Amino acid sequence: MGNLAKELMAELECETVFTIPVLGGIGISESVVVTWIIMAVLILFSIWLTRDLKVDHISRRQAVAELLVTKLTGLVDGMMCPEGKAFVPYLSTVLLYIGISNIIGLFGFKPPTKDLTVTLTLALMSLLLVEIAGIYYRGIKKWAFQFVNPINVLDLFTRPLSLCMRLFGNVLGAFVIMEMLKIVVPYVVPAVFSVYFDLFDGLLQAYVFVFLTALYLNEAIE
Amino acid sequence: MNTLIAIGAGVAVLGALGAGIGIGIATGKATEAMARQPEAEGKITKALILGCALAEATAIYGFVVALMIIIMLK
Numbered sequence: 653m654g655n656l657a658k659e660l661m662a663e664l665e666c667e668t669v670f671t672i673p674v675l676g677g678i679g680i681s682e683s684v685v686v687t688w689i690i691m692a693v694l695i696l697f698s699i700w701l702t703r704d705l706k707v708d709h710i711s712r713r714q715a716v717a718e719l720l721v722t723k724l725t726g727l728v729d730g731m732m733c734p735e736g737k738a739f740v741p742y743l744s745t746v747l748l749y750i751g752i753s754n755i756i757g758l759f760g761f762k763p764p765t766k767d768l769t770v771t772l773t774l775a776l777m778s779l780l781l782v783e784i785a786g787i788y789y790r791g792i793k794k795w796a797f798q799f800v801n802p803i804n805v806l807d808l809f810t811r812p813l814s815l816c817m818r819l820f821g822n823v824l825g826a827f828v829i830m831e832m833l834k835i836v837v838p839y840v841v842p843a844v845f846s847v848y849f850d851l852f853d854g855l856l857q858a859y860v861f862v863f864l865t866a867l868y869l870n871e872a873i874e
Numbered sequence: 875m876n877t878l879i880a881i882g883a884g885v886a887v888l889g890a891l892g893a894g895i896g897i898g899i900a901t902g903k904a905t906e907a908m909a910r911q912p913e914a915e916g917k918i919t920k921a922l923i924l925g926c927a928l929a930e931a932t933a934i935y936g937f938v939v940a941l942m943i944i945i946m947l948k
Contacts, residue, residue, distance in 0.1 A: 794922065821934035824941070860927045 683764035754854025775816035787871035889936030
């Protein structure tokens with residue numbers, strides 16, 4: 653039993669992979685490296701998909717690219733109000749990144765969203781986006797006036813906290829359960845459960861994160 | 875001390891109770907709604923999945939707190 657707990661703790665830790673020797677050494681943790689891998693895959697895939705685009709007689713690859721872009725932006729577009737079209741590319745990028753990092757556990761990497769700092773950064777980015785959009789669309793006077801209501805001040809802290817903790821807790825919970833299963837039953841059974849915990853739950857949490865950000869944005873710019 | 879930590883972590887996970895009840899009620903109502911209006915199935919499923927994911931967060935918070943109790947107090 654103590655052995656199992658120790659193995660679990662080893663899996664939970666996010667160790668520093670290497671250190672960049674500038675400014676007294678910047679530690680690069682595992683989540684950053686996996687994020688780089690995701691970025692590289694996404695960028696290479698996009699470059700491959702968008703080579704020699706044409707208006708008519710499109711190739712099969714271009715048809716796939718058009719389908720992917722239409723579906724993705726359509727999904728995010730459905731959440732936003734008509735005034736908020738400018739935010740659709742950002743939100744779809746976040747959706748892609750969180751979605752891929754949640755299901756990357758399937759390929760044997762540790763999901764970067766399992767690291768609290770990554771989800772906290774994403775939540776703070778959402779908070780910044782919402783507040784700046786509020787200032788931009790409604791003017792600084794109206795934006796500042798909403799803080800007369802103390803609930804709105806409280807929202808500034810609870811919203812990013814809940815966004816961050818929801819994503820982190822879900823990914824971490826799924827990760828811990830999967831690791832325990834892998835230790836207890838190494839064959840077949842983890843594969844069945846990973847369909848729910850890695851694929852379904854991961855994509856759902858990415859959707860929920862983007863949906864809530866869109867909800868806050870709609871509220872801020874109306 | 876170890877026993878107390880284990881008990882504390884166990885009590886923190888009791889929060890999962892609320893999530894279970896909430897998701898149960900939501901699914902029950904969604905089934906009712908679908909039986910009444912089968913043509914609105916898509917919309918109902920979307921709202922249900924979203925609601926379940928939000929209700930699930932309570933259980934997840936309990937889990938995170940339990941984990942923190944174990945890691946911080948050890």
